[in-house]
Amino acid sequence: MLLNKLNKIILALTVTLFLGACATQQKATTTPTDDAYTGTETVKYLADGVPDRVFFATNKSDLTSAASATLAKQAAYLKANPNLNVVLEGHADERGTREYNLALGERRATAAKNYLISNGIAANRIKVISYGKEKPANPASNALAWSQNRRAVTVKTN
Amino acid sequence: MKYKILKIIFIFFLLTQKTFALVSVDITRGNLDPLPIAISNFYLDTTITENIKKLSIENKIPELIQNNLTRSGLFFALEKKSFIQKPDIAHNRPRFEDWAFIKAQVLVTGKISLEKEGRLKVEFKLWDIVSATELSALAFYTSPDNWRRVSHLISDKIYERLTGEKGYFDSRIIYVAETGPKVDRKKRLAVMDQDGYGVKYLTLGNELVLTPRFSPTSQFVTYMSYYKNLPRVYLLNIETGIQDLVGDFPGMTFAPRFSPDGKKIIMSFAQDGNSDIYTMDIKTRIVEKLTDHPSIDTSPSYSPDGLQIAFNSDRSGFQQIYIMKSDGSNVKRISFGEGLYGTPVWSPRGDLIAFTKLYKNKFYIGVMRSDGSGERLLTENYYQEAPSWAPNGRVLIFYRETPSDVTGKGGGAKLWSIDLTGYNERLILTETDASDPSWSGLLSAK
Numbered sequence: 141m142l143l144n145k146l147n148k149i150i151l152a153l154t155v156t157l158f159l160g161a162c163a164t165q166q167k168a169t170t171t172p173t174d175d176a177y178t179g180t181e182t183v184k185y186l187a188d189g190v191p192d193r194v195f196f197a198t199n200k201s202d203l204t205s206a207a208s209a210t211l212a213k214q215a216a217y218l219k220a221n222p223n224l225n226v227v228l229e230g231h232a233d234e235r236g237t238r239e240y241n242l243a244l245g246e247r248r249a250t251a252a253k254n255y256l257i258s259n260g261i262a263a264n265r266i267k268v269i270s271y272g273k274e275k276p277a278n279p280a281s282n283a284l285a286w287s288q289n290r291r292a293v294t295v296k297t298n
Numbered sequence: 299m300k301y302k303i304l305k306i307i308f309i310f311f312l313l314t315q316k317t318f319a320l321v322s323v324d325i326t327r328g329n330l331d332p333l334p335i336a337i338s339n340f341y342l343d344t345t346i347t348e349n350i351k352k353l354s355i356e357n358k359i360p361e362l363i364q365n366n367l368t369r370s371g372l373f374f375a376l377e378k379k380s381f382i383q384k385p386d387i388a389h390n391r392p393r394f395e396d397w398a399f400i401k402a403q404v405l406v407t408g409k410i411s412l413e414k415e416g417r418l419k420v421e422f423k424l425w426d427i428v429s430a431t432e433l434s435a436l437a438f439y440t441s442p443d444n445w446r447r448v449s450h451l452i453s454d455k456i457y458e459r460l461t462g463e464k465g466y467f468d469s470r471i472i473y474v475a476e477t478g479p480k481v482d483r484k485k486r487l488a489v490m491d492q493d494g495y496g497v498k499y500l501t502l503g504n505e506l507v508l509t510p511r512f513s514p515t516s517q518f519v520t521y522m523s524y525y526k527n528l529p530r531v532y533l534l535n536i537e538t539g540i541q542d543l544v545g546d547f548p549g550m551t552f553a554p555r556f557s558p559d560g561k562k563i564i565m566s567f568a569q570d571g572n573s574d575i576y577t578m579d580i581k582t583r584i585v586e587k588l589t590d591h592p593s594i595d596t597s598p599s600y601s602p603d604g605l606q607i608a609f610n611s612d613r614s615g616f617q618q619i620y621i622m623k624s625d626g627s628n629v630k631r632i633s634f635g636e637g638l639y640g641t642p643v644w645s646p647r648g649d650l651i652a653f654t655k656l657y658k659n660k661f662y663i664g665v666m667r668s669d670g671s672g673e674r675l676l677t678e679n680y681y682q683e684a685p686s687w688a689p690n691g692r693v694l695i696f697y698r699e700t701p702s703d704v705t706g707k708g709g710g711a712k713l714w715s716i717d718l719t720g721y722n723e724r725l726i727l728t729e730t731d732a733s734d735p736s737w738s739g740l741l742s743a744k
Contacts, residue, residue, distance in 0.1 A: 237654050240640050242596075246573065
C-alpha cells in the first residue's frame with residue numbers, strides 16, 4: 141500500500157520533471173537570445189494602461205508575448221478611437237552598423253504594424269518610419285540602455 | 299637611392315603576401331622603416347610682390363608637403379634647423395654631400411614666382427642625395443590663394459615617384475558633422491580636404507542626414523536625409539548646391555552609392571519589413587530591382603569595373619557579405635568567419651573588399667579578397683564602422699565611437715585612418731564629432 145503510494149509519487153515527480161524539461165527545452169529553442177526589455181522605464185502611455193512601445197531581442201524583429209499583449213491593448217485603444225492615426229517608429233541599439241540598423245528598425249516597426257492590422261486596425265491608419273540607431277531612448281552605453289533602445293514606438297499623428 | 303625605392307615597393311609586396319596568408323583574428327602593428335626626407339623651404343624670386351610675401355607660402359607649402367608625407371607613415375622628415383644650404387642655392391643644384399651629412403636620402407626644393415595676370419608659378423624639384431641626381435621637376439600654375447591645392451599636388455608627385463604608387467593627397471573627405479546630446483543629435487553634411495583643412499558645412503542641421511558618398515568626379519554627393527520626416531536618398535551637386543530626390547519610392551530609401559561610371563545610384567529600398575537593393579539611372583530615372591529576397595539586403599558597393607556588387611544580407615539568419623553580378627544574378631556568400639559582417643566596400647584597385655565585423659562584442663575594420671579568402675583584421679575597438687578607401691587603395695578612413703556613461707555623456711564619434719597594412723593608425727582632427735566618412739577620388743583626375 142505504502143509502496144504503491146510511493147510509486148505514484150515517483151511517477152508524478154517523473155512526469156513533472158519530464159514536462160519541466162520539455163518546457164525548458166522549448167523555451168530554449170524558440171528564444172535563444174531573449175534579451176528583450178521587460179520593464180517600464182522609458183515607457184510612455186497612449187492612454188491609461190496602454191503602453192506606447194514594445195521591445196525586441198538583439199538582432200530580432202519577432203514580437204515577444206509581452207509585445208503582443210501591449211499591441212493588443214493598442215489595437216483595442218485604436219478601435220475605440222477610430223479617428224486616431226499613428227506612426228510606428230522602429231529603432232535599433234547602437235551596437236550595429238548604421239545601414240543595417242535602418243533596415244532592422246523598419247522590420248521591427250512593420251512587425252508591430254502587422255500585429256495591429258491583424259487585430260482589425262486599417263492599414264491606412266498606420267505609417268511606419270525607421271530611425272535605426274539615430275534616436276536612442278536611453279543614451280547610456282550598457283546592456284540595459286541597448287535593450288530599452290531596441291523598440292517600436294507608437295506615436296499619435298493627430 | 300634605387301635601392302630605397304625598391305625597398306618601399308618590396309615592403310608593400312611582403313605585406314600583401316602576408317595579407318593572404320593570415321586567416322584568423324590578427325592585428326599587426328609596428329613601424330616601417332620610413333624614408334629620411336629633407337624638405338627645404340621654397341624661395342621667392344624677385345617677381346613676388348609685397349602682398350604675396352605676407353602669405354609666407356615659401357614656408358607653408360613645404361610644411362604642408364611635410365605633413366602629408368609624414369602622415370603617410372612612409373617618410374621621416376628631417377629637422378629644418380639641420381639644413382645647411384639656403385633654399386635658392388639648393389634649388390639650383392644642391393651640394394649633395396651637405397644633405398648626405400644630415401642623413402637625408404631625398405631632398406625637395408622649390409621656387410615661387412609671379413607670372414603675368416597675377417598667376418603664381420610654383421616649381422619643385424626632387425633630388426636623390428645618394429646617387430646625386432635630380433629625380434623629377436615640375437611646375438604648377440595657380441592663383442595665390444590656391445597654394446594648398448598645389449602643395450597636395452606636389453605631395454602626390456613625390457609620393458608617386460618614391461613609392462611607385464599613385465598618391466592620395468589631392469582629395470577630399472565628406473562626412474557627417476555631429477553636435478548636441480546623444481538623444482537629440484544634430485547632424486550636418488560637411489566636406490574638407492583629406493588633411494582636415496577647409497571644412498565647409500553643406501546642410502544646416504534642420505533634418506537628420508546620413509551616409510554621404512562622392513560621385514567618381516567628386517562633383518556630386520549622394521546621401522540619406524530625413525527631410526520632411528521622410529527618410530529618402532538624395533543627390534546633391536556640391537558646386538551648385540542643387541539637390542534632388544532620387545526616385546519616387548513609397549518608403550524609406552537608404553545606403554546609397556554611385557556606380558563607378560557615375561551614371562547610377564545603387565541603394566536599398568525598405569517596404570513591408572523587407573529591404574532590397576535597387577539602382578536608379580540618374581539621367582533616365584529608370585529604376586531596376588536587383589535583389590528579391592525576404593531578408594534585409596543593404597550596403598551595396600560596386601566593383602571598380604562595374605561588373606559586380608558586394609552587399610550585406612541577413613538571409614543566412616545573420617549579417618554576412620555577399621557578392622553578385624551587376625544584374626543581380628549569381629548571388630554568392632563570401633564571409634564565413636565567426637561573427638557578423640557589414641558595410642562591404644570594394645577597393646578602387648578591385649582586389650579587396652573592406653568591411654566592418656562584429657565579433658564577441660568588439661568591432662573590427664578588416665579586408666578580404668573578393669572571393670572571401672585572405673580575411674585580415676586591421677583594427678579592433680569598442681565601436682567602429684564604415685570604412686572608405688583612399689583613391690590609391692592603400693589607406694582606409696572610418697569612424698570610431700567611444701562608450702557614453704549612464705547620463706549619455708562621454709561618447710562621441712571621430713574619424714580615423716589606417717593603412718591597408720594595419721600600420722599607421724591616425725586620428726583625423728575635425729571641429730565637431732564626425733562619422734560616416736567617404737573619401738573622394740583624386741581631384742586632379744577629374
